[in-house]
Amino acid sequence: GNSVTQMEGPVTLSEEAFLTINCTYTATGYPSLFWYVQYPGEGLQLLLKATKADDKGSNKGFEATYRKETTSFHLEKGSVQVSDSAVYFCATDLNFGNEKLTFGTGTRLTIIP
Amino acid sequence: DTAVSQTPKYLVTQMGNDKSIKCEQNLGHDTMYWYKQDSKKFLKIMFSYNNKELIINETVPNRFSPKSPDKAHLNLHINSLELGDSAVYFCASSQSSGGDIQYFGAGTRLSVL
Numbered sequence: 001g002n003s004v005t006q007m008e009g010p011v012t013l014s015e016e017a018f019l020t021i022n023c024t025y026t027a028t029g030y031p032s033l034f035w036y037v038q039y040p041g042e043g044l045q046l047l048l049k050a051t052k053a054d055d056k057g058s059n060k061g062f063e064a065t066y067r068k069e070t071t072s073f074h075l076e077k078g079s080v081q082v083s084d085s086a087v088y089f090c091a092t093d094l095n096f097g098n099e100k101l102t103f104g105t106g107t108r109l110t111i112i113p
Numbered sequence: 114d115t116a117v118s119q120t121p122k123y124l125v126t127q128m129g130n131d132k133s134i135k136c137e138q139n140l141g142h143d144t145m146y147w148y149k150q151d152s153k154k155f156l157k158i159m160f161s162y163n164n165k166e167l168i169i170n171e172t173v174p175n176r177f178s179p180k181s182p183d184k185a186h187l188n189l190h191i192n193s194l195e196l197g198d199s200a201v202y203f204c205a206s207s208q209s210s211g212g213d214i215q216y217f218g219a220g221t222r223l224s225v226l
Contacts, residue, residue, distance in 0.1 A: 034214075043117070043203055043217030044156070087154055100146075100161060100169050101215060106154040 002027040006090045006104035013080055013111055021075040021107050023064075023090035033057075033066050033073040034091040034101070044089060047075075082111045116140050119204045119218040126194060127226055134189045134221045136204030144168075145187035146205040146215065147179060156203070162187050163209070191223075199225045 007022040025033065032051045036044040048057030053068035062077045073090060090104040117138045126132055138145060146169075147159040161169035165181045176192045191198060201220045207213040 036217075038154075041219070043205075043219045044215075045217065046214050049214070089156060100158050102158075103156040106156065108154070 002031060002092045002102045004090050004092055004102055004104040006088075007107050008105070009087075010108040010110060013109070015082055015111055015113050016079045017111075019075070019077040019080045019084075019109070021088055021090075021109070023073045023075065023104060024071050025073065025090070025092045026071065027092055031092040033064070034093075035062070035064055035073070035075050036089040036091060036103070038087045038089065038106070040086070047088070080109075080111050082113055085109060085111045115218075117204055117206055117216050117218040119202075119221050121221060122219065123222050123224075125224045125226065128194055128196060130194050131190070131192045132194060132223070133191070134202055134204075134223075136187050136189070136218060138185055138204075138206040138216070140206055140208075140216060142206040142216075143184055143209050144207045144213075145181065145184070146207075147187065147189050148203040148205065148217075150201040150203060150220070152200070160187075160189075194223075194225045196225050199223055 003026050005024050034049045035047040037047045038044045048059040050057040050066035056065045064073050064075045087106045087108045089106045091101045119136045144163045146161045150156045159173045160179045162181045164184050178190045181187045201222050203220045204218040205215040207215045
């Protein structure tokens, strides 16, 4: 089945720093790729998604590009804010049949002022 | 109005007890899910229901029994609770089972003493 490997945390950055959280996947077929974010004390919420190769998902200043050649979907943001502190999950779905999300282990991001 | 709501938010109980967690979504979605998030934030799907029918049943002890009285509700009943059941349980829903965006509840933190 599909699997996702994402950068181990925790990651601590200063405000306005550049952020990259790496994510690579293994999958059969053509899965969609997602980044979900979990703010403290809350459930996960979709941050962005990409459904095919070379698609770029973007939201709230975050971006990730679906790279089939490197099987990657790295999350980037040019200038992080304290409010971006959260746990970030990369995920992929199955292709064909019953679709379920397979999540990475999560990366805890802390932004310090 | 909360889109996906779970109750209770916190549940503390003794080993061997039976407990239930309720989930309701008001999004008109057809598919609902239960996930377990362990202490290291690893998130794993347990069950998925589509229009009240079970479509995903991961390797979960049969002490866990989901029940979907209608497509807006998916409850999770756990018998003979064990220490290892301590985790945060998330309910989620999506429009269909075909890889649509999933919307998560805020989670139920279960502590088994």
